[in-house]
Amino acid sequence: MPRRLIVVALCAALSACVAQTNRPGTTETPVDDQSMSEPQQLGTVVTPSPPPQQAAIDPASLVGMTGERVTALFGTPVFVRRDPPGEFWRYRGQTCVLELFFYLQGGAQRVDHLETRNTGSKPEDRANCIAKLRKPPAEG
Numbered sequence: 544m545p546r547r548l549i550v551v552a553l554c555a556a557l558s559a560c561v562a563q564t565n566r567p568g569t570t571e572t573p574v575d576d577q578s579m580s581e582p583q584q585l586g587t588v589v590t591p592s593p594p595p596q597q598a599a600i601d602p603a604s605l606v607g608m609t610g611e612r613v614t615a616l617f618g619t620p621v622f623v624r625r626d627p628p629g630e631f632w633r634y635r636g637q638t639c640v641l642e643l644f645f646y647l648q649g650g651a652q653r654v655d656h657l658e659t660r661n662t663g664s665k666p667e668d669r670a671n672c673i674a675k676l677r678k679p680p681a682e683g
Contacts, residue, residue, distance in 0.1 A: 600677065602669045608654050610645060617641070618678045629655075637665035639672035 600616065613632070614620075620643075622633040630645040640660050645652040659672040664683055667675075 574605065594608055599670065600673050602657065602659075602673055605643065605654050605657050605673070608646070609651050613643060613654065615671060616678065627631070634676045635662070636676045638675065639667045641676050 544623075555602075578595075584599050589655045605613070610630075610632070620632040621635050624628070624631040628647055630647065632643045632654045634641040634643075638661065640662055643654050644656040645656075646655040650654070661667050661672075
């Protein structure tokens with residue numbers, strides 16, 4: 544019995560000296576299982592990295608965007624009203640609403656003005672509202 548205990552302790556000490564390498568985009572977490580009695584049974588669990596964060600949109604950068612670009616960022620609006628020479632688009636989320644006003648500029652309808660307003664009980668600033676309404680990136 545003492546010989547086996549010495550061998551197990553020696554194996555544990557040697558395995559602690561082995562360098563571990565991480566692959567890009569993964570993290571390794573040692574498996575901790577009290578029921579394992581032999582050091583060679585220890586392994587690692589590989590967990591994928593979280594999806595990349597989308598870059599924040601400065602609300603002022605929406606001014607001048609075409610409807611095609613706005614649709615790429617936010618999807619289809621929940622409401623569109625066309626009152627020539629302008630258009631009005633509305634995007635509604637759980638806590639806020641984004642309203643975009645389009646007018647003809649440079650041969651295309653472009654955002655001329657935008658407004659946000661809160662619909663929830665918590666106040667929401669303009670940038671957070673826009674971030675929450677933005678559609679998730681395409682998987683690929």
